[in-house]
Amino acid sequence: MLPNWLLIPALLCCVVNVSGQFGPFKQDSGYVTVRRGAHMFYWLFYTTADERSYTDRPLVVWLQGGPGGSSTGIGNFEILGPLDLSLQERNYTWVKNFNVLFIDNPVGTGYSYVDDWSFLTTTNDQIAVDFVNLMRGFYEKHAEFEGVPLYIYGQSYGGKMAVDMGIRMHEAEQAGTIRSNLRGIAMGNAWIHPxxxxxxxxxxxxxxxxxxxxxxxxxxxxxxxxxxxxxxxxxxxxxxxxxxxxxxxxxxxxxxxxxxxxxxxxxxxxxxxxxxxxxxxxxxxxxxxxxxxxxEEYDLNFLMNGPVKEALGIPAHVRWGSLSNAVFDQQRGDFMKPVTEGIEKLLNETDIIVQKYNGNLDLICDTPGQMLWMDRLQWAGAEGYRSAPRQPIWENNRLEGYSKSYGNLRFFWINMAGHSVPRDNPAGSNAFLRDMTSFG
Known part of the structure; x- marks a missing residue:
């Protein structure tokens, strides 16, 4: 049986939010046409932190992996959004500390759609350019977030995407074509060097x-x-x-x-x-x-193509996740390419925090493989990072992992966590969130 708030017609909420609302949390969602034929969907949850204004807390973008994994579905309901798949409030949701922006990207993922398959992306840089255009559209609608510290968190392939997004966002900021305030990118169990x-x-x-x-x-x-x-x-x-x-x-x-x-x-x-x-x-x-x-959990496909789709007012022709295979296939030639040169560019040419965290029980993006490319990075602080001490992470008198940092580079080893650290070890996640944002 669905909860009572879900049975309220979406029309009642359309006066404030054109796209409707799902659940009791303050939110906004909508589409941005990032280029001709390509329409990207975002879902924003405003922080519930006890602040004078929600803009007193950072804006955190969450990117799912794949490519083709949906942030608004998987990232939201299965990892760190305000409601879990039982539609119960999640006690460790990131919305408690941050304004969280879930984005379905690349285009064709989740609720994002294209007018024709020829508009799907084929490279990481194309994904990044679309992201910058999405954020331009977002700031046009939500100008109050201009200047608010922005952090991009990506899991798996989302971490790979975050690297080029960081570069493109920084370039746009320097050129004055976007009024964002990008402070850091985080790569969680990321597909950096396949x-x-x-x-x-x-x-x-x-x-x-x-x-x-x-x-x-x-x-x-x-x-x-x-x-x-x-x-x-x-x-x-x-x-x-x-x-x-x-x-x-x-x-x-x-x-x-x-x-x-x-x-x-x-x-x-x-x-x-x-x-x-x-x-x-x-x-x-x-x-x-x-x-x-x-x-006790709902099937994610049922939720996203039924109650959520209806509540948010998603166009009838859009089916959540229907193009995921095509999205992955189009990136097939880019899938195995590393983005370590992009990380070096961020470290050498910007003051953006570059954070890497990894759950030590993961296999697909395993920690030993991450250490190989980390040790080969060529940047001004390479020797300082190599000789920096590794510090234990204590949360509530429990050892949750270790961290190491130098300059604007950080690495977090998180214990008792696999591929999805925020879900597997919320306490350990607090450490890398605080390190980057000062909240968590």
């Missing part, structure tokens, strides 16, 4: 006792093939080899959960899908399957 990550799956699983020597060798052989194809500039083929490496992991581990190595994903059994199709589905999902299917 080859490094894929090559470390085998060693991590072997060290954890989850594979034997034969399984390890099979995984590494597939990973090295992904590396070889990448080195030869065959980027789409490298993506296919990455998918084949995932299949080798499933075989060797009997379906370990790629997003938390302490659990197993749902068994596939006989499957007519290709390795690529299976990997694409899991990556768009961007969440642990072990965290799904609780009896």
């Amino acid at each position: 080859v490094d990550l894929t090559l470390t799956w085998g060693p991590l699983l072997l060290a954890a006792g989850l594979v034997d020597e034969t399984g390890y060798q099979n995984i590494q052989a597939a990973a090295r093939e992904a590396e070889r194809l990448f080195d030869e500039g065959l980027y789409a083929q490298s993506t296919d080899a990455w998918a084949a490496t995932q299949t080798q992991v499933f075989r060797a581990t009997h379906n370990v959960d790629f997003y938390n190595i302490l659990t197993k994903t749902q068994g596939f059994g006989p499957d007519t899908r290709t390795d690529y199709e299976i990997a694409r589905e899991l990556t768009i999902r961007d969440m642990s399957y072990s965290a799904m299917s609780r009896q």
Whole structure:
């Protein structure tokens, strides 16, 4: 049975918010046409913090991974929004401390849509340009947020997107074409250097006792093939080899959960899908399957294409998530490319905080793989960062992980967390939120 507030007709709220309202929290949502044929959807939740004005707290953008994972759906209801999938208030929602802006991007993701598939993006930079245009439209409607500290938090592929978004936003600010106040970007269990990550799956699983020597060798052989194809500039083929490496992991581990190595994903059994199709589905999902299917929870697809769609006034022709596979497919040639040069650019040319956090139980974006590219970064503070001490993170007398920082670069190791740190370890998440924003 749906809660009473959900049964109130959306029309009653349309006087204030043209797009309607879902739930009791103060919010706004709408579309921005970021370029001809491309329409991006955002959903803003105003902070519930006890402040004179909600603009006394920062604006935090949340980006889901994939590419093709929906922030307004997965990020909102499954990770850190004000309501969970049982439509109960989440006690650790980020809305308690921040104004949170969920964005369905790239275009074609979630409620965002295109007039034709030819308008889908193919590169990380194209995604970033669309994002800047989305934010321009957002500030036109919400001028009160101009000057308010802005932070971009991205999970998985969202973390990869955040790098180029940070560069493009900074350029727009410098040019005076947007009145934002970008202070930092955060990359959570992010797909920053795909080859490094894929090559470390085998060693991590072997060290954890989850594979034997034969399984390890099979995984590494597939990973090295992904590396070889990448080195030869065959980027789409490298993506296919990455998918084949995932299949080798499933075989060797009997379906370990790629997003938390302490659990197993749902068994596939006989499957007519290709390795690529299976990997694409899991990556768009961007969440642990072990965290799904609780009896008291609503099905996310039902919520987003039923009650939420009706309440927010989403156009009838838009079906939430219907283009996710196409979004992923269009990025196939860009999927395995790293964004470490972009991180170096941010570190060397701006004072924007660049924060990396990682749950240590994740496999797909594992911590050992992150350390490889971190140690190779070429920037003015590289030596200072390498020699900086690692500090413990204590929250309520519990060791939640470790942190290391120098200049505008930070790294957070978070214990007892897999791919989605804010959901798995809210207490540990407070540490990196406070470090960047001073709230949390």
